[in-house]
Amino acid sequence: MIDQERLLDDFIALTRIDRPSRREAAAARFLRRRLQELGATVMEDGAATSTGGDGGNLLARWPGQGSTTLLFCAHMDVVTPANGIEPRREDDLIVSAGETVLGADDGAGLCAILAGIRAVMEYDLPHPPLEVLFTVCEEVGLLGVKYAVAQGQLTAKYGFTFDGGNPQEVVIAGPAQDSFTITVLGKAAHAGVHPEEGINAIQTAAQAIASLPLGRLDEETTANIGVIHGGQATNIVPDLVTIEGEARSHDPQKLAEVTQKIAQSFTAAALANQAVAKIQIERAYEAFHIPLQHPLLTLLQAAMAKTGLEMQTTASGGGSDSNVLNAAGIPTVTLGCGMHRVHTTDEYLAIPELVQAARLVYQLVTSQVDNG
Ligand SMILES: [Zn+2]
Structure with missing residues (x-):
């Protein structure tokens, strides 16, 4: 046929x-x-x-x-x-x-x-x-x-x-998926002359990322940081870094918890370093x-x-x-x-x-x- x-x-x-x-x-x-x-x-x-x-x-x-x-x-x-x-x-x-x-x-x-x-x-x-x-x-x-x-x-x-x-x-x-874009704003300064005047956005982001659970979190939940951009030169304390990632789960409750944990971890790292974290989270699909x-x-x-x-x-x-x-x-x-x-x-x-x-x-x- x-x-x-x-x-x-x-x-x-x-x-x-x-x-x-x-x-x-x-x-x-x-x-x-x-x-x-x-x-x-x-x-x-x-x-x-x-x-x-x-x-x-x-x-x-x-x-x-x-x-x-x-x-x-x-x-x-x-x-x-x-x-x-x-x-x-x-x-x-x-x-x-x-x-x-x-x-x-x-x-x-x-x-x-x-x-x-x-x-x-x-x-x-x-x-x-x-x-x-x-x-x-x-x-x-x-x-x-x-x-x-x-x-x-x-x-x-x-x-x-x-x-x-x-x-x-x-x-x-x-699964449902949340996509997120996080911008960490620090403060630029000469890295050799006035480093104490700077706030390192890359280090702030690194602290947040290091504390995150990533990969397969359980049989129905995953999380990933997939893209990171930031910094301009080795002699400048970086004032901006952008992080893109996603989380997925078959259970919407678990997804909400993971996404919240990611946001909290960036907020906490920013607070500890006097930086600012701008967090955008979007539901990609249900x-x-x-x-x-x-x-x-x-x-x-x-x-x-x-x-x-x-x-x-x-x-x-x-x-x-x-x-x-x-x-x-x-x-x-x-x-x-x-x-x-x-x-x-x-x-x-x-x-x-x-x-x-x-x-x-x-x-x-x-x-x-x-x-x-
Ligand atoms: Zn296809």
Whole structure:
């Protein structure tokens, strides 16, 4: 039922279109044509106004039978190095030939969704109402999906985000994340002549960081300081240092505690050194958890069985479009579509897994959904 050669042709063609975050418009034109060929009504939203990119999310719709609308979601942008990707087939794999990622994250998701829906539409098979959301700027903070959700255009009851590796694995839980930027302000002075007049912002920040719990804090909580900038020259007591980091937890209470501890530790170090700490904390996305007895998983398990897949549920340590869709009231899981070693130049696509994902889309779309 899945036309594998057409699926791979689409993947290769899409991969040759540069689509780093905020520059997805050319890929969106390609995908919009494909969606329209399948009979969808396609609109592009105004996400560019909030992302600063060259285009918006694509939202495609097909009317169908019953009232249970299903949503299929994947993201159009690719992490760097993303330009000039040369895909190369090696047996059952597609790899990038050059110095770039492959962009199977998330070209595999986009193409699996197209192929699964194509198999339904070409044979005019009955299906429920469908929505397809292809997002921009997933890799730079889930910006596209946040915009789409804020527009209130989505009507789906259940969602499926294709943005993972092994198609048997179903991500039913994701952590919430807080992102923080902390600026420590000290006082500049000549380091050799008047060091006692200075307040060392780097040392203040170091004291705060040294007292922090970082890394894996427990089985569902992590914290990281990822970026630090500061100082100008060895003969100047540094008056400014900026620290960027994040904390994640599946438990919002624990996340609040970790974030508070981080803020307190910088406040205390600043106080002890007569420096000032300016602390900005932002909720990047909310946690989600779909219970095992949820009807979404019953539906999915049946469709997976027809595809020859045994459902394995798992929790993710990362954020994806699913976090935002769940927070917006659309129970959504994340599914695999054959991408591996993502965010590296060793990224590859496992073709049999891509085809399984397309089959799963087909089975989900053609399965009988109760009309409640
Ligand atoms: Zn992805």
